[in-house]
Amino acid sequence: MSKEDLKLTSAEIGTLWGEYVNGTAVDIINKYMLSIIEDEKIKTLFEEAIHIFSNQKKQISMFIENEGFPVPIGFTESDLNKGAKRLFSDTFCLHYLHIMTLHGLLGHTGSLSSSVRKDLRDFYDGCDDSGKKMYHQTTELLLEKGHFQRDPYFYPEYNPEFISGQQFIDGYFGDHRPLTATEIISLSLNMKKKIMEKSLSIGFSQVTESKEVRKFLKSTEKASDKQIQSFGKILHKDNLPVPMSWESEVTTSQDPPFSDKLMLYHIGFLLQTAQAFHGTGLATAMRTDLVVNYEQSILKSLTVTKEWFNIMTKNRWLEQPPLAPDRKKIAKDK
Known part of the structure; x- marks a missing residue:
């Protein structure tokens, strides 16, 4: 064909x-x-x-x-x-x-x-x-340029090992085992994305002309920072390096380069993709403290995304994707 x-x-x-x-x-x-x-x-x-x-x-x-x-x-x-x-x-x-x-x-x-x-x-x-x-x-x-932030290094084990008990998933009670390489992949990537989201929220909040959008961007900045601190605390406890922040790379300009519509849409895009990345992290997490952190992050992102959706639709800034035919409406209008 x-x-x-x-x-x-x-x-x-x-x-x-x-x-x-x-x-x-x-x-x-x-x-x-x-x-x-x-x-x-x-x-x-x-x-x-x-x-x-x-x-x-x-x-x-x-x-x-x-x-x-x-x-x-x-x-x-x-x-x-x-x-x-x-x-x-x-x-x-x-x-x-x-x-x-x-x-x-x-x-x-x-x-x-x-x-x-x-x-x-x-x-x-x-x-x-x-x-x-x-x-x-x-x-x-x-x-x-010396700006690439490498993930933590590991020292190799001599032999492969198998998970031997319940203690492998403990993260809140008693001594927890070190993070696995697969868990660090998601932690590091999620932190880097949240660091960029926070920096963009700071920059956009300085230049937006809408008080409503500025208030929302301030809330996304705080939400991003909370998640950065939460994930960073887990890395810090395992004596692993935390990715650097980029706030100092945002100037003090108040001159808007973009429309409020574009700035708000872009933050919403990052919020939605973050949910997918958090979901991937949750799927690979085998320590209870990681699982709880990812679940909390997903729930918070859903709440913030709902607020984002309300502002976008209120201002008619959110373009509608193609819809499936409404068969009931078609039949009724005949």
Whole structure:
């Protein structure tokens, strides 16, 4: 069967829609960061990232239009205030590109796993290749500049060992065993993402024009900090290093580079993806204190996300994804 005979499924349309909206949001932020970056090597990476998405955006639009669906509005140049003062340092911009590249890689993989038509699978393969290349480039540049935060080192055991009893999962009562390598993976990544979320909340709260949005961003800053402290305490108890914060990489500017809509949407995107990462951490956690921390973080994120949703819909800032046909309504209107 040719691709012309295969209509895109609801999952394929949904992933394309999400890739477009999320991609345009990050693209606007990348364009602002490009305008303030002074380091030529970092600037080159942002130029490449913007060029890559420009081509992807055209392809996504074509897929959606060919199926007869309207292309989402997403985010445009109207959400960017050109000439705004510097809000972030070059170092923060590089960290931002690195973390968002990780998000993109995971997003492309999820989209690929939901795709059947070959042209769409080929498209996501290309997105994945570009994302992996950017991941290598941002990692190498962070290492070169001494800004890459490595995860804790382990000293090797002489022989493989097996779990021998209930004490392996104890985390609150009595002596708990050290963290496993698999648990540290999620702890470290979740902390780095929360550190970026907190820094963005601080920066955005300085420049937003809406009191309601500023109040919400202050609450996300506190929630992020609480989770950072909670996870950091677990690492500290095991004498493991805690990732550095990036608050000092946010300037004191009060000049808004972005629309309130874009800033609030971006924080909401990070909140929603954090729930998925917390869920992954919960699935790999085998110590009770870790399990409780992840459960509390997920519940808190759900509460904050609900508040985010209310503000977005109140201001008509949240674009609606394609809906399944309402058969009852269709039958009633006949």
